[in-house]
Amino acid sequence: MPDNDVMISIKEVTKRFGNTVTAVDQVSIDIRPGEFFALLGPSGCGKTTLLRMIAGFELPSAGQILIDGQDMEGIAPNHRPINMVFQSYAVFPHMSVFDNVAYGLKVSGVPRAEIGPRVEESLDLVKLAGYGPRMPDQLSGGQRQRVALARALVKRPKVLLLDEPLSALDAKLREAMQLELVRLQHTVGITFIVVTHDQKEALSMANRIAVMEEGQVRQLASPAELYEAPNCRFVADFIGKTNLLQGRVGGLSGAQVLVQVEGIGPVPLSGDKEMRGEVGVAVRPEKMRLRGDGPAEDEVGIKGRVAEIAYFGEVSFVYLTDAQGRSLSVAVPNHKRTGGGAILTGQDHWCCWRPEDAILLPE
Amino acid sequence: MESWRRHPLVFWLINLPPTLWLVVFFLLPLSIIWVFSFGEKEGVIGINVTWTLANYVRAFDPLYLEIFTKSFWFAGITTFLCLVIGFPIAIFITFSPARWRPVLLLLIILPFWTNLLIRTYALIAVLRMRGYVNFTLEWFWEKANGVLLFLGLDNVALLGERFQPLELLYNNTAVVIGLVYVHLPFMVLPLYAALDRMDKSYLEASLDLGAGQFRTFFAVTVPLAKAGIISGLIITFIPALGSFLTPDLLGGTDSQMIANVIERQFKSANDWPFGAALSYLLMYITFFALAIRALMARGTSAMEAA
Structure with missing residues (x-):
């Protein structure tokens, strides 16, 4: 029964590596459509593992992940209605900016005539119009990240996953990019899920934040609520x-x-x-x-x-x-x-x- | 690295022995052979250097051209098969759990530590008429015949009266099998090095964008491993082209390669000038291959830096 108010439903999801490590421990989160959602926590808290399970790169040991009402079990990453911006951006170095952005459309059989305009539109969206013929090694880190964003958004996913999207940028650019991401999310209206260890980043960008520690969600609330009404010592100490x-x-x-x-x-x-x-x-x-x-x-x-x-x-x-x-x-x-x-x-x-x-x- | 300028004496003392070694045992003999290649045979052991090109002209005799072509053919097939077999192996090792990787790499390198002659004779024991491949086939033949007997079909002799062992040795196939076996590590190691260096998130990005495993392999893995593939191709092709023991021991009368001809010139035919000319032709081809590699590496290095 698809719930119109839930885009991603994470139900009692657990991920164990081997017998000893429990990276994600019975996490349940509902993420609403059009929401800018942040998974926040120190390194090793399981936030990236959770994101990778949503993307399909890791399989849950237990529990269920539903995207737009559809159970994702047994569905490979290339068949999920989501796209990801990788921490390293993973912009293909052997392809031009245009080919990078067009790649996802080509492999999913979008008609040739449609690819060009959609790529241009997407590059426009991330303010990289005219950069199509450039090779990735001619771009700055910030520009490469925009390519990664354009490449993911051009597929018009239901959900965009961002893994530590700003960690590789310098402080000034990071601040500008935070606003940029929020603007972008308003424009496209897609659900964004961002993983970050930077509480300022999460507070300034997200509508709601799940603070994780040791594989569990300690508190899930709006930024102001997390800051003004933390529910435990860990959250009070971690945020601000x-x-x-x-x-x-x-x-x-x-x-x-x-x-x-x-x-x-x-x-x-x-x-x-x-x-x-x-x-x-x-x-x-x-x-x-x-x-x-x-x-x-x-x-x-x-x-x-x-x-x-x-x-x-x-x-x-x-x-x-x-x-x-x-x-x-x-x-x-x-x-x-x-x-x-x-x-x-x-x-x-x-x-x-x-x-x-x-x-x-x-x- | 600039410090050698300040201590030139130390620099020369350290570098003199290896330089001498290189000159005396490598450059000098090589030069002698080069000079010999322009000589004429005189009597039993004499060589008269007349700067004739006759030896090189003779090398282009159809007889030798054919052997050159055949050598290229063998080396080419070997290189291709090594790539086809080696790529999955390299991928398998790259994506194995980290603690297994050294063990798997060791298994690839292990044959290097065994004498080539011993490995080749072992291969003979496997491939010959009464070898292990045929033993295995015979075992299956007998079992299959037993089933037929059980079914009461033995009198029709569906599988023939007797087991016919396959002739696996002393032909071109045996040479290629031997060459692939010997040269596989040369292919796997550079491929592994390239794949191991590659950021795995490129592959995940490709999958994430909707490409299947197959598409990802050809559109992302292969182009990004290009430097490793070219290295592998060339360092497999060069020694395969100059192979001499494998065709000698595993091959039939028509499977000799150019190195066998060269060996014969220096030994049984006692025609050193011609052998020298053939050796140098083989070396020029090798240099040519290395030059291609250098050119292609220049093209990919810019990409790798990204």
């Missing part, structure tokens, strides 16, 4: 910077959980009221303020000594150590061109935040 404090559930206060944090006292936090015992309290550095004279009325705070200041241009990260030896980082925006040196190492400051900006995490 975070200050993780240890706490203990002391009781309930109305709809809120009272968490006893050492050096602060009871802090009312919203979260799972069933939580008991040791818990984590995560506060993002930019949610914290540095104050010289203690927290404001609606804030809580910890006093610490400035150990180090890292200057990043638009923002400086101030690292403090408190009486318990805990390390805290506070993001201080550099609003003014001058006067940024108001905070000095060795000074004592209060790291303050509003309890509603803290995240309650299970142990």
Whole structure:
């Protein structure tokens, strides 16, 4: 029964290599049509294996993958309605740009008269119009990636898979390409699935992100939700910077959980009221303020000594150590061109935040 | 690499022995043979160098041209068969699990460590009338006959009265079998080297774009392994062309190759000048093949750099 709201359905998929390695462990994900979906995680978390199973280069040890309602079991990569942009781009070095893009059309028997216009259209889409006669060794890395994109998109797949598409580009080009990919995805309206280890890349491009660790999906949510409401320590730590404090559930206060944090006292936090015992309290550095004279009325705070200041241009990260030896980082925006040196190492400051900006995490 | 300029004495001391070796044992004898090829036989052992071209002219006698042609033919078929047999082997090794690859490569190289003469005699034991191929065929013949007997069809003698062993030895086929057997590693190793170097995502990209395995092989694998294929073809063809032991031991009267003729000139015919001329012609052909390889390599190196 095809579900119109699901383009790719991954059901309880497991991949084992040999007897010892479980690369992907009972993963279930539904990806919607037209979605820009990201598989995010550190290297070795199974994200690439999962992508390769969708493409058909690896076979699941257990579970099912459906694309547009059709079970992919026993269907070879060349018969799946998907195309892939490889990490190394895999642009055929012995073919011109035109022949590279035309290759997929030729092998699937598209009429000759149709190939030319479609290739041109596709090259146009990735802003490589007129590059047809060039050979790949005459192109830059970024251009070669565009060829790989054009070559995949010309087939008009239902899903485009991108394996670490930006990892080989330099920082400036990578940023431009992130926007470019989003624009491209809006234009063609195809479902994009991108594998990346770069959380910034995933946050800026994707509609939804599945954060993976050790072969399992830890959290599947929108970028803002992952950042502001991570569901576990791993996600809180992996996405962005975070200050993780240890706490203990002391009781309930109305709809809120009272968490006893050492050096602060009871802090009312919203979260799972069933939580008991040791818990984590995560506060993002930019949610914290540095104050010289203690927290404001609606804030809580910890006093610490400035150990180090890292200057990043638009923002400086101030690292403090408190009486318990805990390390805290506070993001201080550099609003003014001058006067940024108001905070000095060795000074004592209060790291303050509003309890509603803290995240309650299970142990 | 520039340091030799600063220590010229060390440089010359290190390089003198190999240079001397090369000159005394390679260039000098080769030059003598070259000079001999322009000489005339005089008496039993004498050679009178008269700078005549008669030996070269004689080499173009139809008799020798035919043997040259035949040698080309043998070497060509051998090279082709090595490519056809060697390519699947090279692919198989490339895509084997990493821990098996050294073992498989060793199996390919192993025959190199055995004397060619011993390998060739072993092949004789396999191919001769009372050899292992015929033993195997005979076994099948007897079993098949047993089935016929069981079915009560023995009196019709469907398979003949007696087992007729195949004549596998002392003919052109035996020479080609022997040559392919000996030269297969020369083909497999460069092919393997080329395939192993190749980024496997090219193959996956081809499959991903909708091509089947067959199409991928001819449109992607073969062009990308082109340098390895050309290397394999040439380093198989050159030694195959100059083969002498294999046609001598496995061949019949009409399967001699040019190296056999050369050997005869130096030994039984005792015509060193003519043998020298034939040797040099064979060498020129080899150089020609190497020049082609160099030219084609220039074409592919730009592509490989991509």
